[in-house]
Amino acid sequence: MTHLTVAEAFAGTIAMLLLLVQLSLFRSVVISEFIRVYAIQAWLVGAICLGVGITESAWDLMVLALLTVVFKGMLLPRYMQSLARGISARVELPARINVLLSLLIAGALIGISILTSVQLPLHQGAFLPRADLATALSMVFVGFLVAILRPNALAQVVAFLTLEDGLFFGTVTLAPGLPFVIGILLLIDVLVAVVVFAVLVRALVGSQAAASVAVFEKLKG
Amino acid sequence: MSGFIPAVIGIPLVLAGLVLFIPSRIGRILTAAGGLASAGCILALVAGAASGSTHLDALSELFLVPVAIVYGTVGLYSTWYVRAESIGADGDERYRREFLALTNAFACAETVVPLLTNMAGLWVTLEVTTILAALLVRLQGTDAALEAAWKYILIASCGLAIGLLGVVVLYAAGASVLGTHYAPEWQSYVRAASKIDADAVRLSFLLALIGFGTKMGLAPMHTWLPDAHGAGPTPTSAMLSGVLLSDALYVIARFASIANAAVGPSMTQHLFFIVGLLSLFVGAFFLLRQSDIKRMLAYSSIEHMGIVACGLAFGARLAVIGALLHVVNHAATKALAFFSAGRLASKFDTREIERIRGGVAVLPVSGTLFALAGFALAGMPPFGPFRSELMILAGGFSTSSWPVAATVLGLLLVAFAGLARWTIGVTAGDLPEGMKRGERDVAAIGSMLLVFGVVLGLGIVVPSHFVALLERAGDIVGGRP
Numbered sequence: 001m002t003h004l005t006v007a008e009a010f011a012g013t014i015a016m017l018l019l020l021v022q023l024s025l026f027r028s029v030v031i032s033e034f035i036r037v038y039a040i041q042a043w044l045v046g047a048i049c050l051g052v053g054i055t056e057s058a059w060d061l062m063v064l065a066l067l068t069v070v071f072k073g074m075l076l077p078r079y080m081q082s083l084a085r086g087i088s089a090r091v092e093l094p095a096r097i098n099v100l101l102s103l104l105i106a107g108a109l110i111g112i113s114i115l116t117s118v119q120l121p122l123h124q125g126a127f128l129p130r131a132d133l134a135t136a137l138s139m140v141f142v143g144f145l146v147a148i149l150r151p152n153a154l155a156q157v158v159a160f161l162t163l164e165d166g167l168f169f170g171t172v173t174l175a176p177g178l179p180f181v182i183g184i185l186l187l188i189d190v191l192v193a194v195v196v197f198a199v200l201v202r203a204l205v206g207s208q209a210a211a212s213v214a215v216f217e218k219l220k221g
Numbered sequence: 222m223s224g225f226i227p228a229v230i231g232i233p234l235v236l237a238g239l240v241l242f243i244p245s246r247i248g249r250i251l252t253a254a255g256g257l258a259s260a261g262c263i264l265a266l267v268a269g270a271a272s273g274s275t276h277l278d279a280l281s282e283l284f285l286v287p288v289a290i291v292y293g294t295v296g297l298y299s300t301w302y303v304r305a306e307s308i309g310a311d312g313d314e315r316y317r318r319e320f321l322a323l324t325n326a327f328a329c330a331e332t333v334v335p336l337l338t339n340m341a342g343l344w345v346t347l348e349v350t351t352i353l354a355a356l357l358v359r360l361q362g363t364d365a366a367l368e369a370a371w372k373y374i375l376i377a378s379c380g381l382a383i384g385l386l387g388v389v390v391l392y393a394a395g396a397s398v399l400g401t402h403y404a405p406e407w408q409s410y411v412r413a414a415s416k417i418d419a420d421a422v423r424l425s426f427l428l429a430l431i432g433f434g435t436k437m438g439l440a441p442m443h444t445w446l447p448d449a450h451g452a453g454p455t456p457t458s459a460m461l462s463g464v465l466l467s468d469a470l471y472v473i474a475r476f477a478s479i480a481n482a483a484v485g486p487s488m489t490q491h492l493f494f495i496v497g498l499l500s501l502f503v504g505a506f507f508l509l510r511q512s513d514i515k516r517m518l519a520y521s522s523i524e525h526m527g528i529v530a531c532g533l534a535f536g537a538r539l540a541v542i543g544a545l546l547h548v549v550n551h552a553a554t555k556a557l558a559f560f561s562a563g564r565l566a567s568k569f570d571t572r573e574i575e576r577i578r579g580g581v582a583v584l585p586v587s588g589t590l591f592a593l594a595g596f597a598l599a600g601m602p603p604f605g606p607f608r609s610e611l612m613i614l615a616g617g618f619s620t621s622s623w624p625v626a627a628t629v630l631g632l633l634l635v636a637f638a639g640l641a642r643w644t645i646g647v648t649a650g651d652l653p654e655g656m657k658r659g660e661r662d663v664a665a666i667g668s669m670l671l672v673f674g675v676v677l678g679l680g681i682v683v684p685s686h687f688v689a690l691l692e693r694a695g696d697i698v699g700g701r702p
Contacts (some may be wrong), residue, residue, distance in 0.1 A: 098289065116424070140382055149376065160378060167385050176391040177402035178341060196352050196374060199359070 007055045011173065014048045015135040018169060019110070022139055022162050024101040025146045029093060031112035034158040035077050038165075042072035045165050049172050056176050064183045069189060070167070076161075076194060083198055086156055096149045106126045106142050133172040139166025157197045164190055225266040226336065226562055232259045233292070234330035237322050237700075245317035249300045252321050253664065256296025259332070263289035265669035267690070273454060278337070280478075280692035282337035284471040285550035286405035290675055291463040292328040294668040295456045298560050299324060301665035302456055305567050319455060320360055327353040327460060334468040338407040340388050343472045344381065347436060351377045353361065358453040367475075369445075369452035376445040380435025387428030394421030404664040407475050411700065414482035429476040430492055437528060439496040440503040443523050450519035451572070455563030458515060462522045462559065463552035470529065470548060474698050477533065481676055481700030486536050492533035494625060500527030501632040508639030512640035513572045514562045521598050524636050525551045531629050533698065540616025542693040543609045544545065546683065553675040554597045560669045561591035564660070565647065574643055576679075579650035584660045588648050590669050595644030597676050599637040605679035 021041050028034050045068035053061030095102070117134035143163025147156045171178055225340045240248035267282045267289075278284075303317045330350045336341050351374060359370035392405050398413040410417070435442035450458045477489045504524025511517040525547065532544025564587035569577045580588035598603035610633065617626030652658055660666065683691075 041579070099225065133393075134601050136386065140386060143382075144379060147337070147379065153371070156375060158380075163379060163382050167382050170386060174391050175396070175398065177400075178389070178392050178405065196355055199356070 006130075007051060010051055011048060011132075014044050014051070014134070015169070018044050018048075018165070019135060022142050022146075022166075023103065025048075025108055025159065025162065026095075026099050026106065026149070027196060031093060031152070032081060032155045034093070034097075034155055035080045038158050038161055039073055039077035041162055042076070043164050043166050046073055048169060052176050054171050056174060059170065060074070060183075061176060064172075064187070067187055072161075072165075074192065076190070079198075080154070080157070080195070083201060093150055093155050096151065102145070102149055105127045106124065106145055107178065109141035110134075110138040113141060132170065136149075136166050136170025136174065139163065139169065142166075144165070153197075153201045157194070157201070160197075161190065161194070168199055225262040225269070228262045229259050229266065229288075229332050232262070232327040233332065237326035237329060240321040241318050242272070245303055245314055245321060248321045249296075249303050252325060253296040253300050255325065256292045257326070259328070260289040260293025263332075268686070271415035275695045278338070278696045278697060279473065279690050280474060281338070282336045282696040283690055284467055284548070285332070286549050288328070288335070289331050290549070290553050290580070291460055291556045291640060292332070294556060294560070294672045295324065295328070295459055297664050297668035297671070298563075299456050300461075301662045302454065302563065305662075306454065306563075317361065320357070323353055323357045323360065324444075324456060324460070326356060327457070328451045328464075330467055331460065331464045333470050338475070340391065340405040340407060340410075342473065343475070344385050344388050347384070347433065347469065347472060348378070348381050350468065351381060351436070351690060354449070354453075354457070354461060354465065358449050360457075361454060363452070365452040365515070367449075369448035369607065373445045373449040376442070377436055380432050380442055382432070382664070383428050383435075384432025384472070385428075387425045387432055390421055390428060391425040393527075394418050394425065407479065409628060410479045411482050414700070417483055418688060419484045422480050423488055426476050426480040426489060427492065430473060430496065433469045434496055434668065437466050437473065438499040438500070438523050438526050439467075439476040440527070442522060443500065443503065446523060447516045447519040450522065451513055451516040455515075455559055455566075457555040458518070458563075459559040460554040462518070466522060466526055467548045467552055473485035474533075478698055478700050481698070483700075486699065488538050490534045490602070493530045494622075496648060497527045497530030497532075497534055498625070498628065498632075500524065500530060501629060501636075502527075505639065508636050509642075511639070511643065512574055514566055514574050514643075514647065515559070515572055518558050518562060518598075518638075519641060521558075521636070522551075522555060525555075525598070525631075528610060528613060528629070528633070531625070532609075532616070535613065535617040535620055535622055535626065537616035537620050538692075538695060538699075539619065540613050541698060542688075542691045543612025543616055545694050545698070546679070546692050547550060547606065547609035547613065548678055550609050550676070553672050553679070554594055554604065554606055557672045557676055558591060560599060560665070560672070561587045561594055562588045562671075565591060565663060568656075574628050577647045579656075580648040580651050581646065582650065582652040583656050583658060586660055586666050587669065588672065590673055592644055592648040593673065594676070595640055595648075597680075599640040599644070600633055601637075603677065603680045605676050608680050608683070 018041060021037055025034060025037055028037060046065045049065035050060055053065055114134045117137060140163050143159050143166060146159035152188055232255045236251055240252060242550050263285045303320060313335050329348055330353055333346050334343060337346060355370045355374040358373055359366055395410060398416045399409055438446040450461055480489050500523050503691040504520050504527055508517060515591060529544045529547050532540045532547060564584055565577055566572045568584055580591060597606050600607050600610045614626055614630060
């Protein structure tokens with residue numbers, strides 16, 4: 001019987017929590033819940049970054065963990081909540097299919113991710129053997145699914161950000177040696193993307209109150 | 222010659238900041254001059270590289286050429302465009318300054334991509350281009366522009382997320398050979414290719430092809446492209462189609478090179494066939510039923526990216542070199558097509574093809590150049606795209622994949638029918654009632670004539686040192702640097 005180290009058990013728990021938190025997006029009905037879910041996920045990603053930093057004695061990852069928690073876990077959600085207030089945060093978010101069917105599709109995507117990852121011997125340099133690529137891939141796929149199934153501008157932004165969290169998780173656990181600057185750039189990329197999304201969301205709100213992207217059906221063919 | 226590298230990055234970067242704070246009548250002249258100066262520096266850099274005086278490899282040098290062609294002429298064309306097409310909701314002057322600043326910043330990011338060989342750095346730079354392009358597409362302030370910008374940033378960002386996963390998987394796989402802490406340089410991977418786990422390399426290439434293929438407009442990830450090209454400002458459409466698609470291809474080519482060196486060419490060729498034929502199919506058949514002149518050109522871009530992917534898939538040396546030459550030919554021809562289409566759309570005050578008639582009679586130069594660009598895109602001699610398509614097909618028919626080459630030929634004929642039909646419809650006919658004949662915008666005409674010179678020139682003769690560059694770049698893509 002294989003015994004897990006404390007670090008592996010910690011990482012496995014965080015990976016599972018990350019996925020569960022992301023799956024709860026299918027159940028969320030208002031945008032403020034979406035943003036809270038994203039904030040929780042950012043704290044979890046910060047925790048895994050700190051864990052890898054301590055295990056690898058890598059100060060750069062510890063700094064990255066701190067920056068992740070401050071920017072993605074605190075400042076960004078606060079900014080997005082203020083953006084949501086302008087749109088009416090209590091408006092119920094539309095869903096293209098029901099929660100059960102959404103979860104079934106998400107489950108299938110997670111299964112595909114696990115089957116794809118289990119073949120690859122990406123052990124050296126990996127903090128969380130076997131499960132890390134599967135988790136990262138799953139988070140990317142589920143992020144896609146949320147963006148497709150919830151046709152609301154801010155919901156799609158949050159879906160994209162959770163997808164980015166999956167990438168961040170994959171980068172930190174699979175390739176902790178990837179230069180620190182990439183982690184920082186990933187963080188900056190998220191901030192800039194949010195600013196650009198905010199510009200577009202404000203423009204969208206200018207034309208209709210609920211920020212529904214279902215109106216985006218003019219450009220066809 | 223390496224001294225030109227700071228200039229090709231610095232000129233658009235400085236201009237991007239400067240034009241925000243000076244009147245647009247000066248800003249547009251500086252942008253035109255900057256574009257031409259930057260193009261001159263790039264061409265000097267590429268010419269110097271032939272003598273071995275820069276550290277850039279042939280693939281980097283080759284993919285700088287579309288930047289030189291398009292940015293070099295976009296600045297000139299924009300001097301007319303910002304006067305004629307300023308429709309910003311918050312005032313024309315603000316719109317003009319923002320347009321010029323974003324155009325220069327976009328050009329800078331597009332220039333940096335081929336200069337890099339760091340796989341993670343490439344992802345970062347492409348992400349920057351996405352953000353800048355979305356802001357440019359949104360700039361016109363219409364509902365269609367907002368929809369196009371939203372779809373573009375969402376789809377392209379998600380695509381790039383998958384691309385980054387490809388970078389991460391490759392890095393993790395390389396750790397077993399290169400150590401846990403290393404710079405993800407392309408050269409390191411190629412040198413260590415035989416020792417890196419084959420399955421990981423395969424997965425990495427697949428993720429890169431899907432992710433960066435989204436930016437390249439390959440079907441079925443192409444859905445953002447017709448919207449963004451159609452709704453964005455005309456110079457932006459030229460830069461998106463001519464340069465950004467080739468930048469994305471550059472990144473995919475780097476991944477293909479690693480995969481070819483690690484696991485042989487069979488896997489990359491099969492995948493290129495799938496996306497190439499699908500793109501050709503989508504592009505060719507959607508060309509038949511277009512009503513918007515810029516969307517028509519956008520579908521032509523998808524078709525041409527499909528041709529390039531098929532050229533790489535055939536694997537024959539002639540086909541691969543043809544595919545790389547086609548990247549340059551497509552950039553020049555598509556810039557000419559968008560420039561002239563923009564002039565026609567502005568004159569007729571519509572992008573609807575059915576309402577644009579007698580283009581040559583109304584705008585003798587722009588209309589004629591649009592007709593020539595349309596026929597060049599359709600693959601007619603004596604223009605550049607004809608030569609490169611012929612090379613791709615000849616290469617394809619020389620391999621065991623000749624049935625695929627025959628399919629490509631069939632789809633090219635469908636695309637030809639679509640392009641020829643719309644091109645003739647738009648340009649032929651008498652002067653419409655109530656419209657005046659003639660055009661006097663020297664800068665716009667000059668930019669189109671410059672780029673037409675490239676389209677025609679590359680069809681007549683390809684300079685020998687450029688052939689050598691194409692051959693060396695082809696070797697790199699094949700995993701034989």
